[in-house]
Amino acid sequence: MKPPDIDRVISRVEDLPTLPRTVLRITELVNDPKSSARDLSRIITDDQVLAARLLKLVNSSFYGFPQRISTITGAIVLLGFDAIRNLLLTTSVYDLFSNRKKISLIRQEQFWDHSLACAVAAKVIGNHLRYDKVEELFVAGLLHDIGKIVEMIFLSREFKEINRLVNDKNILMITAEEKVLGYGHPQVGKLLAERWNLPPKLIHIILHHHQPSTAGRFAFEAAIVHLADILCRSLNIGYPGDNKMPDLDQPAWESLRIRPQAIELLLEAIYKEFDDISLFITHTP
Secondary structure (H helix, E strand, O other), rough: OOOOHHHHOOOOOOOOOOOOHHHHHHHHHHHHHOHHHHHHHHHHOHHHHHHHHHHHOOOOOOOOOOOOOOOOEEEEEEEOHHHHHHHHHHHHHHHHHHOOOOOOOHHHHHHHHHHHHHHHHHHHHHHHHOOOOOOHHHHHHHHHOOOHHHHHHOEEEEEEHHHHHHHHHOOOOOHHHHHHHHHHHHHHHHHHHHOOOOOHHHEEEHHHHOOOOOOOOHHOOOOOHHHHHHHHHHOOOOOOOOOOOOOOOOOHHHOOOOOHHHHHHHHHHHHHHHHHHHHHHOOOO
């Protein structure tokens, strides 16, 4: 039987997960240079759940601020617009997929743990490289495999065949996807990111995280997420859908200019920060 066309899968608007209206509105405000912290605070405060989550996260050990932050405006001033948007996006994405009935709880949690670990790893690498927008890297790491979740939910029959190939032949999931579907999770993730109206940089990273050298002007950021994925696999945090280590893209590795002896320190930081944030992301009200 002919595999489903990728555009037809993504066009199922009524079934595809959508971001909460508040998060979409926050994204609009963040992209508007005329917006103020007060404007953003007003939108967040109107959503009591998001407001409570934000305050719990900014007061967690993941950020480690010496004094307790009690107001949304204070959180915005300390973290900045982009970081606030990305934190709320993170908890919203978790909600979208944690309540789906069509996927097993164990499998969903394993995929989520890998994605969250990759987000943390991208942020850790970004800090090591003194990249100025590490929160953006965090979201890119979080969403790099979002196409796999879409396949799991909407292409369950094909997804079973993909898993069979992965297990029988010990191949990467993306290789099995291309054999079964004719396309892979990066292409599916790209289309979902476009439907969510995410920034072009995030869309390119999602699409090119297996081959960051092809990401054009966003090749450096894609290289960070590419390395983050590999480091998380080496730590065995969560399950990305296969047991095979992807090849390290050599031009991407060279572009990062990370000394090999720094890898152990990065791994230690990733493991610690994953423990810190996973508790607060998965147990927010």
